[in-house]
Amino acid sequence: MSAGDKKGRFVQTTVEVEGRTETRVVELPAFEPTPWTADAPLTIVGTSPLRTDAFEKVTGRARYTADTVRPGMLHAVLVRAPIAKGTLNALALDRARAMPGVRGVLGPGDAPPGTRLFRRDISYAGQPLAAVCAESLLEAERAAHALAASLDLTPAPHAATVEDALASDAPSVRSAGNATAPAVVERGDVTRGLAEAEVTVTREYRTPVALHSALEPHGAVAEWNGDQLTIWESTQGIFRVRNDVARALGVPQAKVRVLKDYMGGGFGAKNGAGAHTYVAALFARALGAPVRCVNDRRGEQMDTGNRPATVQKVTLGATRDGTLTAVALEAWVPLGISGWEGGPAQIYHEMYSCPNVRTSEVSVYINAGGMQAFRGPGYVEGAFALEGAMNALARTLQMDPVALRRKNLATHDERTGRPFSGNRLDECYVEGMRRFNWPSTVHRPPSTVTRAKRGIGMAAETWPTGGGPPSYANVRINSDGSVDVLAGTQDLGTGARTIFAQIAAEALGASLASVRTVIGDTERLPYTGNSWGSMTTPSVGPAVRMAAEDAKTHLLAAAAPMLNAPIERLSTRDSQVCVDGAPALAFSDLCRRLGNVQIVGHGSRGPNPELAIVTVGAQFAEVEVDTETGVVRVLRIVAVHDAGRIINPALADSQLHGGIIQGVGYALFEERHMDRARGVPLNANLHDYKVPTMADVPVIDALFLGGADPAANHVGARGIAEPPIIPTAPAIAAAVADALGVEVCALPLTPWRVLGALAG
Amino acid sequence: MHLTVNGSPREVDSQRFPTLLAALRDQLGLTGPKLSCGHGECGACTVRLNGDLVYACLSLTAACEGAQIETVEGLAAGENLHPLQQAFITHDATQCGFCTPGQLMAAAALLERNPSPSEEEIRTAMSGNLCRCGTYPKIVAAIRAVAAGANG
Ligand code: FES
Ligand code: FES
Numbered sequence: 016m017s018a019g020d021k022k023g024r025f026v027q028t029t030v031e032v033e034g035r036t037e038t039r040v041v042e043l044p045a046f047e048p049t050p051w052t053a054d055a056p057l058t059i060v061g062t063s064p065l066r067t068d069a070f071e072k073v074t075g076r077a078r079y080t081a082d083t084v085r086p087g088m089l090h091a092v093l094v095r096a097p098i099a100k101g102t103l104n105a106l107a108l109d110r111a112r113a114m115p116g117v118r119g120v121l122g123p124g125d126a127p128p129g130t131r132l133f134r135r136d137i138s139y140a141g142q143p144l145a146a147v148c149a150e151s152l153l154e155a156e157r158a159a160h161a162l163a164a165s166l167d168l169t170p171a172p173h174a175a176t177v178e179d180a181l182a183s184d185a186p187s188v189r190s191a192g193n194a195t196a197p198a199v200v201e202r203g204d205v206t207r208g209l210a211e212a213e214v215t216v217t218r219e220y221r222t223p224v225a226l227h228s229a230l231e232p233h234g235a236v237a238e239w240n241g242d243q244l245t246i247w248e249s250t251q252g253i254f255r256v257r258n259d260v261a262r263a264l265g266v267p268q269a270k271v272r273v274l275k276d277y278m279g280g281g282f283g284a285k286n287g288a289g290a291h292t293y294v295a296a297l298f299a300r301a302l303g304a305p306v307r308c309v310n311d312r313r314g315e316q317m318d319t320g321n322r323p324a325t326v327q328k329v330t331l332g333a334t335r336d337g338t339l340t341a342v343a344l345e346a347w348v349p350l351g352i353s354g355w356e357g358g359p360a361q362i363y364h365e366m367y368s369c370p371n372v373r374t375s376e377v378s379v380y381i382n383a384g385g386m387q388a389f390r391g392p393g394y395v396e397g398a399f400a401l402e403g404a405m406n407a408l409a410r411t412l413q414m415d416p417v418a419l420r421r422k423n424l425a426t427h428d429e430r431t432g433r434p435f436s437g438n439r440l441d442e443c444y445v446e447g448m449r450r451f452n453w454p455s456t457v458h459r460p461p462s463t464v465t466r467a468k469r470g471i472g473m474a475a476e477t478w479p480t481g482g483g484p485p486s487y488a489n490v491r492i493n494s495d496g497s498v499d500v501l502a503g504t505q506d507l508g509t510g511a512r513t514i515f516a517q518i519a520a521e522a523l524g525a526s527l528a529s530v531r532t533v534i535g536d537t538e539r540l541p542y543t544g545n546s547w548g549s550m551t552t553p554s555v556g557p558a559v560r561m562a563a564e565d566a567k568t569h570l571l572a573a574a575a576p577m578l579n580a581p582i583e584r585l586s587t588r589d590s591q592v593c594v595d596g597a598p599a600l601a602f603s604d605l606c607r608r609l610g611n612v613q614i615v616g617h618g619s620r621g622p623n624p625e626l627a628i629v630t631v632g633a634q635f636a637e638v639e640v641d642t643e644t645g646v647v648r649v650l651r652i653v654a655v656h657d658a659g660r661i662i663n664p665a666l667a668d669s670q671l672h673g674g675i676i677q678g679v680g681y682a683l684f685e686e687r688h689m690d691r692a693r694g695v696p697l698n699a700n701l702h703d704y705k706v707p708t709m710a711d712v713p714v715i716d717a718l719f720l721g722g723a724d725p726a727a728n729h730v731g732a733r734g735i736a737e738p739p740i741i742p743t744a745p746a747i748a749a750a751v752a753d754a755l756g757v758e759v760c761a762l763p764l765t766p767w768r769v770l771g772a773l774a775g
Numbered sequence: 776m777h778l779t780v781n782g783s784p785r786e787v788d789s790q791r792f793p794t795l796l797a798a799l800r801d802q803l804g805l806t807g808p809k810l811s812c813g814h815g816e817c818g819a820c821t822v823r824l825n826g827d828l829v830y831a832c833l834s835l836t837a838a839c840e841g842a843q844i845e846t847v848e849g850l851a852a853g854e855n856l857h858p859l860q861q862a863f864i865t866h867d868a869t870q871c872g873f874c875t876p877g878q879l880m881a882a883a884a885l886l887e888r889n890p891s892p893s894e895e896e897i898r899t900a901m902s903g904n905l906c907r908c909g910t911y912p913k914i915v916a917a918i919r920a921v922a923a924g925a926n927g
Pocket of ligand 1: 809810811812813814815816817818819820821830831832833
């Protein structure tokens with residue numbers, strides 16, 4: 016594998032995290048296993064054994080953070096700002112402290128500066144102002160209510176929308192200005208590209224603020240033992256939580272242990288420590304007892320991140336035959352009070368081949384909870400507008416939208432100039448059309464139901480899924496021949512435990528049943544990065560494989576003298592060492608003879624190749640629109656994606672389903688509504704913020720093409736979790752436009768918006 | 776307060792644990808039912824009360840005197856999983872698993888009421904139980920398999 020600079024043991028490599036390119040220094044692994052190519056004779060990887068932890072989940076034995084009980088545990092509750100901007104003058108901390116069961120309160124000035132907690136200046140509704148700790152959750156809630164009622168506040172003018180924040184008399188949201196200078200990225204010359212165009216389309220798209228809404232809220236349990244802090248946390252990144260807490264509290268990382276067993280979803284919102292973590296740790300230290308702090312649903316919906324809204328003005332230019340000559344975007348992204356600057360632009364540079372692309376993004380700060388990465392951040396928003404404009408261009412050109420896309424297929428990553436490690440998007444289009452029976456499948460409704468109109472539409476996606484270093488894993492063979500895979504990663508519900516057991520069993524030649532994956536402990540397990548950016552499998556998978564190969568080398572070296580055969584004649588299969596392919600010595604017998612001599616293999620993730628590593632795909636949607644009520648029903652979705660090797664097809668199906676169903680929610684229902692006058696969210700719950708139910712789910716026919724991408728990494732797998740949500744909403748919007756003959760350029764496609772479009 | 780929980784007589788304190796969910800989770804240590812919204816919006820806390828499906832987060836402990844409560848912990852008969860539990864495993868009808876206990880209770884109640892529901896009936900009956908991971912197609916498949924007697 017190539018790396019930027021091969022001179023030393025430490026080299027530079029690039030890693031794309033949630034669509035953002037980072038340069039990292041990485042130590043070269045001691046060896047790189049030979050890549051598993053598409054025709055590698057694998058017997059466990061590529062099959063669908065059952066989830067290793069399904070039994071715990073169906074019996075209720077799986078322990079989530081809020082199920083953690085410690086002896087003498089206390090309960091903490093946060094008090095949040097009910098206004099968007101202003102000052103906290105006073106609150107009745109002493110009265111709360113005297114309430115039944117209350118053991119402690121924290122308010123302004125009580126938290127270390129590193130936690131940024133309990134400030135008097137309020138800059139969004141939901142901001143933590145104080146916290147209470149009591150013997151029971153009920154007592155803590157009662158005291159928190161009393162504190163909330165005691166808040167003496169001076170409200171100040173706030174900005175709830177892009178327009179509010181950019182107005183000439185706008186209140187100041189942050190001292191550095193309410194908006195960033197436009198971040199412009201251009202290749203070629205868009206002005207020239209537009210001059211060369213025979214057809215142009217210009218549209219303005221709007222996307223809503225969407226909330227992650229994982230069913231398990233953020234939460235932590237903290238316990239001090241002397242100066243040693245243990246935290247149970249629902250998180251996508253145990254090491255990041257550890258480092259956040261160590262920094263904020265000013266304690267060494269070695270004194271903080273973060274544990275995560277089961278977690279109830281994350282979707283990007285659980286990537287570090289939060290107010291709940293610090294509050295649990297602070298109370299636990301002050302009170303000398305374990306403390307649990309779990310967000311209530313309102314706090315969860317107000318203050319744990321969101322997919323920010325966007326306004327995207329898109330212009331596409333093309334010649335009559337559909338060749339793109341220009342792609343231009345002007346975007347405004349209201350991040351909330353904080354977040355990543357930069358939003359939907361990157362997909363405009365990567366999705367299609369076009370010599371002239373210009374994007375300009377303005378990040379706007381408003382008085383609302385800050386953004387956090389949410390499944391396919393930026394690309395989901397960007398795809399809605401880019402793919403919407405592509406479909407509008409296809410209509411203008413009277414061209415099939417798939418044909419238009421195939422005409423402009425990217426042959427390499429034109430943003431970075433890098434070749435793809437593998438990219439079978441064209442096959443995705445072809446297979447998708449075949450499965451959908453595109454475009455001849457519109458089942459016109461029975462003539463008696465004239466108000467129901469059906470339509471079809473499609474859209475495509477690309478998403479960087481290379482993963483990368485650093486990630487480490489160990490594979491340990493116990494004295495009975497059973498195998499532990501040790502990696503400090505996390506399973507969000509994706510099936511990471513199962514996947515790493517499969518990879519280790521395959522590489523070691525062990526039976527899958529003998530392998531268990533141990534994850535989620537910063538103290539006892541080797542470092543891996545956060546489970547975000549669809550990175551876990553392509554980052555940790557190669558480290559696990561290398562560790563298993565390393566263990567196998569040691570195992571065979573130990574077996575050779577016992578079997579009186581040279582290592583070259585030995586192999587492993589189904590937890591047996593074979594001589595010339597014939598089983599000769601079970602791992603269990605071998606390890607028993609070794610006694611307490613322990614075989615441990617070490618693995619690490621090497622640098623990335625200088626290639627563009629992306630997961631691509633296309634989705635096709637059929638909808639029915641009730642033109643009297645404006646209700647849109649999605650009837651079916653066909654999805655075909657290419658992510659290289661699929662380690663476990665059943666688990667991959669769940670990622671497809673999950674992404675598509677969240678995409679249906681984004682398309683049809685999901686939107687945080689703000690009371691603009693007060694700057695307070697109106698639907699910070701799961702009833703008025705509507706996520707899809709079982710009744711909303713279309714017929715889904717979804718697959719990954721499979722094969723392998725040995726150029727991406729030696730396991731041959733790219734990431735899969737985020738790509739499936741990206742094209743769903745634009746495909747649905749295209750189908751709605753097809754049904755109605757009118758485009759709806761804003762999400763969600765609510766009845767009133769659909770009826771509004773119909774009324775012109 | 777006396778309740779029968781998963782077949783065993785139990786005592787709970789309705790003063791300290793006013794909701795049935797708090798009594799089950801925090802007093803009795805039955806953490807299968809989950810707290811997600813606390814307002815009857817999601818179904819993560821679904822249990823059965825005298826056979827009926829209820830959101831335990833909205834059920835008052837004080838109103839449960841003498842009631843029969845079933846939680847996910849009581850679904851299996853000893854070591855033998857309930858056919859729905861087995862089908863959820865076989866059909867991979869869990870992702871994060873946080874909604875799973877509630878989904879299982881809702882599915883069990885549905886099949887007792889209607890042993891062979893249509894897909895439409897399943898979707899309607901189960902739509903009070905959210906799954907943010909989007910495991911719905913596999914949950915439907917698991918329920919259908921049990922209804923068809925083809926679990927496992
Ligand atoms: S926690 Fe009871 S319905 Fe959501
Ligand atoms: S499996 Fe995660 S919420 Fe249903």
